[in-house]
Amino acid sequence: MQSVLTQADVAKLLAEPSPAARAELAGKLAVEIDNPGLTENESALAQDIVRLMAKDVEASVRQALAENLRSATRLPHDVALKLASDIETVALPILQHSQVLTDADLINIIRSGSDAKQESVASRKGISESVSDALVTTGGEKAVARLMENATAKISEASLGKAVDRFHDNDSIKEKIVKRPALPPTVTERLITMVADNMRDYLVTHHQVSPGLAADIVMQSRERTVVGLSGKSNAEELEKLVTQMHDNDRLTPSLVLRALCMGDVAFFEMAIAVMANVPVINARILLHDAGRLGLKALYERAGMPARLLPAVRVALDVIHDTQMTGEDHDIERYRARIIERILTQYEDFGSEDLDYLLEKLGDVLKVA
Numbered sequence: 001m002q003s004v005l006t007q008a009d010v011a012k013l014l015a016e017p018s019p020a021a022r023a024e025l026a027g028k029l030a031v032e033i034d035n036p037g038l039t040e041n042e043s044a045l046a047q048d049i050v051r052l053m054a055k056d057v058e059a060s061v062r063q064a065l066a067e068n069l070r071s072a073t074r075l076p077h078d079v080a081l082k083l084a085s086d087i088e089t090v091a092l093p094i095l096q097h098s099q100v101l102t103d104a105d106l107i108n109i110i111r112s113g114s115d116a117k118q119e120s121v122a123s124r125k126g127i128s129e130s131v132s133d134a135l136v137t138t139g140g141e142k143a144v145a146r147l148m149e150n151a152t153a154k155i156s157e158a159s160l161g162k163a164v165d166r167f168h169d170n171d172s173i174k175e176k177i178v179k180r181p182a183l184p185p186t187v188t189e190r191l192i193t194m195v196a197d198n199m200r201d202y203l204v205t206h207h208q209v210s211p212g213l214a215a216d217i218v219m220q221s222r223e224r225t226v227v228g229l230s231g232k233s234n235a236e237e238l239e240k241l242v243t244q245m246h247d248n249d250r251l252t253p254s255l256v257l258r259a260l261c262m263g264d265v266a267f268f269e270m271a272i273a274v275m276a277n278v279p280v281i282n283a284r285i286l287l288h289d290a291g292r293l294g295l296k297a298l299y300e301r302a303g304m305p306a307r308l309l310p311a312v313r314v315a316l317d318v319i320h321d322t323q324m325t326g327e328d329h330d331i332e333r334y335r336a337r338i339i340e341r342i343l344t345q346y347e348d349f350g351s352e353d354l355d356y357l358l359e360k361l362g363d364v365l366k367v368a
Helices: 007-015 019-033 040-054 059-069 077-084 088-097 103-112 115-122 129-138 141-149 157-166 171-178 185-192 197-206 211-219 222-230 235-247 253-261 265-276 280-287 293-301 306-321 330-344 351-361
Strands: none
Touching: 019 040, 019 059, 040 059, 040 077, 059 077, 059 088, 077 088, 077 103, 088 115, 103 115, 103 129, 115 129, 115 141, 129 141, 129 157, 141 157, 141 171, 157 171, 157 185, 171 185, 185 235, 235 265, 253 265, 253 306, 265 280, 265 293, 280 293, 293 306, 306 330
16 A cells, blocks of 8 residues: 655644644544555654644544544554543544453543443443443443443343343333343343333343243233243253342242243252252252152252142153153143143142132143
8 A cells, every 4th residue: 555644744744733734634644554565664653643643732633533543453552542531522433443442441441431431432342241341330321221232242141230230220221231132041030020011022022031921921920921031041041040039039939830830840940959959950859759758858848838739749740741742832732731630630639729729820721
């Protein structure tokens, strides 16, 4: 690439009293500094000129420099940091676009900068988790809202949870979190308890909540929704989800039974393990013990209501007797068999216990 900044331009830059003319030269300088054809001396000269212009007393000159150099890969780090620390009209283009700034630079600016500077950082492409966490921790509402809208930003599960805590009364931010491209199950579960019906619908359709639960979201309580969250979660995610619910008194007996009756055996096993404070592998052995003594002992240790134990036994018997073929209607067939067994054992339960059970199961009967 042929050089576009001549010695005459340099002389003019040093002598030119007009801010407009100096600002015009900033455009040429932006092309020049990334010119791969520059010699070592020419490159050093271009960088010296950039440093000189970054100290210009006229804000319009510094602003033109920042606008033109915002994407320059060879912009000296000290100049990028100086421009980023300047007044907003100068700093914002660099803060939003310059890849010369480090995460440490951005975090310091977030902690000490204005709302507008925080918002510019939040708009950057590919923000790291550490920068996102700084925004969530100390950024203003607009900056955090902008961050949640930024689909390229990397935001850790802990930071998302922190945002939910910090802005639990801010419907706008909660909506933007809901509309993130992906959410961990623990965050989804918390949001279900906090957002309006239309946002619950969005969680169902966009965050791995099964389509069959969509009607439940609109018509029924959050319990019926949570059952669907574990379907695509790995063991670690499921344990975090269940533990979070237990720690916040949201892991109710009716939810645990509903999960089993809906076919979510993994959620049921993890829930009983967490409630009884035993390893999940031990819980599985006891729950599926053919002698039934292990089930009863673990069930009692988990603090589950005695009157629901017969229904749990029925559901586990159906699990052991039902062969899942992988077909589309496996779950529906399983649910129907559970309800059928419960109804045919009416006399064993007693009318009061049956009424109680049917109330707890709610519209699982309708699904079946």
